[in-house]
Amino acid sequence: MPGKPLPDAEQLLQALIAKMRPEVGPETGLIGIHTGGVWLAERLHRELGLKIPCGTLDVSFYRDDYERIGLHRDVKRSDIPFEVEGRPLVLVDDVLYTGRTIRAAMNELFDYGRPQSIRLAALIDRGGRELPIAAQWVGAAIEIDPREGIELKRDEGERLSLALYGRSAPDVA
Amino acid sequence: MWLDPSNPQLNRNGELHHLLSLEGLPASILWQILDTAKSFAGVTEREVKKVPLLRGKAVFNLFFEPSTRTRTTFEIAAKRLSADVINLAINISSQTKGETVLDTVANLAAMQADMFVVRHGASGAPYLIAKHVAPEIHVINAGDGRHAHPTQGLLDMFTIRHYKHDFSGLRVAIIGDILHSRVARSHINALTTLGCPEIRVIAPKTLLPSNAESLGVHVYHDMRQGLKDVDVVMALRLQNERMQGALLASAQEFFKYYGLTEEKLELAKPDAIVLHPGPMNRGVEIDSSVADGRQSVIMPQVTFGIAIRMAVMSILAGN
Numbered sequence: 001m002p003g004k005p006l007p008d009a010e011q012l013l014q015a016l017i018a019k020m021r022p023e024v025g026p027e028t029g030l031i032g033i034h035t036g037g038v039w040l041a042e043r044l045h046r047e048l049g050l051k052i053p054c055g056t057l058d059v060s061f062y063r064d065d066y067e068r069i070g071l072h073r074d075v076k077r078s079d080i081p082f083e084v085e086g087r088p089l090v091l092v093d094d095v096l097y098t099g100r101t102i103r104a105a106m107n108e109l110f111d112y113g114r115p116q117s118i119r120l121a122a123l124i125d126r127g128g129r130e131l132p133i134a135a136q137w138v139g140a141a142i143e144i145d146p147r148e149g150i151e152l153k154r155d156e157g158e159r160l161s162l163a164l165y166g167r168s169a170p171d172v173a
Numbered sequence: 174m175w176l177d178p179s180n181p182q183l184n185r186n187g188e189l190h191h192l193l194s195l196e197g198l199p200a201s202i203l204w205q206i207l208d209t210a211k212s213f214a215g216v217t218e219r220e221v222k223k224v225p226l227l228r229g230k231a232v233f234n235l236f237f238e239p240s241t242r243t244r245t246t247f248e249i250a251a252k253r254l255s256a257d258v259i260n261l262a263i264n265i266s267s268q269t270k271g272e273t274v275l276d277t278v279a280n281l282a283a284m285q286a287d288m289f290v291v292r293h294g295a296s297g298a299p300y301l302i303a304k305h306v307a308p309e310i311h312v313i314n315a316g317d318g319r320h321a322h323p324t325q326g327l328l329d330m331f332t333i334r335h336y337k338h339d340f341s342g343l344r345v346a347i348i349g350d351i352l353h354s355r356v357a358r359s360h361i362n363a364l365t366t367l368g369c370p371e372i373r374v375i376a377p378k379t380l381l382p383s384n385a386e387s388l389g390v391h392v393y394h395d396m397r398q399g400l401k402d403v404d405v406v407m408a409l410r411l412q413n414e415r416m417q418g419a420l421l422a423s424a425q426e427f428f429k430y431y432g433l434t435e436e437k438l439e440l441a442k443p444d445a446i447v448l449h450p451g452p453m454n455r456g457v458e459i460d461s462s463v464a465d466g467r468q469s470v471i472m473p474q475v476t477f478g479i480a481i482r483m484a485v486m487s488i489l490a491g492n
Contacts, residue, residue, distance in 0.1 A: 058212060061224035061487070070188075070491025071226070073205055077215040111221035 009152060009160040012123050012139030013040065017047050019137045020090075020121060024048055029089045029115075031055040033105055034076045036094030036152035039160065040123060044092060055080035057091075062104035078108065085113035090136075094152040096122035099133035124162070126150060175308050181300065188492040191303045191312040192485050194321040195362040203330070203366055209484035210331055210477070217253065217479060226487050227256035230287040234260045235277070236315070237293040242451050242475060243315050243325070247290045250482035256288075278302050282310060288490060289313070296320035296355075311489040319353050325450050326359025328481040330367060332474050333405055336446050340364065346373040346399055346441075347390075349409035349431055349458045352380045356450045357409055361388050375399035377431065379421065396431060400440040408433050408449045408459045424457045434460045438468065446470045 029052050032041025038056045045054045058076040091105055106118060120135040126144045144150055149165045176190060177183040180197050184190045189202055216224055232251040236244055244260065251258045263277060278289065288311045291299040296318030303312040316322040330340075337343055345364055351357045351374050364372050374385060375393045385392050393399030400406065411427060421427050438447065447459075447469045455461045464471060 061212070061216065061226055066226055066491055071209065071487050075209050075212045077212045079215065107225070111223070112219055 016139040041092040059104035099131035210480040213480040213483040227254035322355040328478040345405040353412040
């Protein structure tokens with residue numbers, strides 16, 4: 001809906017932290033998906049007081065749209081600085097939409113080892129799922145026009161905000 | 174025609190469709206390959222060293238000239254991308270070369286090839302193949318005659334960037350048989366495009382192309398002058414198999430004047446790195462004590478070659 005204000009990303013993050021705090025133990029490994037998910041994972045890591053350093057994933061090598069659109073430019077290096085084998089993991093992403101990114105992320109994680117469990121935290125769930133994937137924790141579920149995209153931004157003071165961007169055509173597979 | 178007529182490596186969107194030479198490729202494409210290779214270097218450190226990008230694709234290694242390192246690293250790279258790899262070592266009869274090459278390729282294309290990796294003794298052979306394949310097939314030049322060896326050039330750029338981080342302040346010396354070297358040509362093209370301010374070539378007159386200076390490099394005939402204060406030393410293999418007639422008195426003589434020894438290397442910066450594309454002629458262009466010394470990055474070059482070839486194949490197959 002045009003004109004409807006977007007929620008405040010910092011407030012959503014606080015809501016997410018409150019939901020996660022009682023359920024995330026100190027041995028949990030947090031893994032952020034590039035790029036918004038990495039920013040969120042860093043903040044969650046700090047505020048939840050987790051000991052193990054954060055991991056980061058760039059799922060470009062596992063995406064199912066490679067055949068259609070090729071390799072994404074500016075691929076980042078995935079970096080998991082802890083043993084995945086047998087560990088409870090939390091994947092962190094900014095926007096949960098079709099679920100395809102999460103599918104790719106899970107496939108990549110299993111190439112590092114067999115985790116004890118994988119849970120998912122997302123700042124926003126905008127619906128529109130194309131795969132049977134759900135998040136354990138979301139900051140908020142909001143409806144967004146399918147012709148629009150929503151992305152997380154971070155300013156120099158590390159403050160997070162949400163922004164809409166127009167799409168030239170509906171991105172339906 | 175789906176390719177850019179002025180540069181048959183690029184499609185109409187300016188994306189890389191074949192990799193034939195580094196000449197004429199924009200810096201943005203070189204950086205994209207180097208950045209992507211950095212991400213693939215991470216993959217090769219994992220428990221499972223494979224990603225599914227090229228699952229179901231068939232990569233044909235077509236080697237009309239012998240090679241161990243290049244062919245093997247292309248094979249490993251393709252396998253780590255989950256492609257099926259078919260290796261072909263082909264002997265050609267010199268009379269019917271052109272016809273044979275295109276016939277071979279047409280037959281392999283009929284077997285549903287998605288990508289050809291081509292090594293050939295004749296300069297331009299990969300271009301000929303690229304011109305005749307169907308639009309969905311990609312061709313990678315793995316070394317053609319004296320012309321180009323783009324993935325070697327790229328992996329050397331990756332190696333330099335890994336140790337020196339940036340090209341903008343670098344002084345690079347390329348030593349030896351520039352005339353016969355497809356690697357040197359790829360180096361000069363890539364270093365220039367990536368903004369390296371000073372490229373030197375050090376060689377006897379008989380092993381330099383007559384137009385060397387027009388390539389934008391500084392020419393030296395004396396190792397002691399040429400190596401002074403350089404950051405990167407790239408030794409080249411003396412290519413006896415490509416030499417016709419007497420270009421050199423002897424290998425011993427070459428070593429005396431142009432062999433890279435510890436004593437000559439001391440003239441370079443103390444943190445200078447030494448590269449060699451292999452295979453090395455120890456005691457001809459490089460002394461064993463340098464090849465195995467603390468400044469040598471020759472073995473890391475080989476490892477980085479896998480990540481570079483993964484990057485090139487995955488970018489091409491996606492375009």
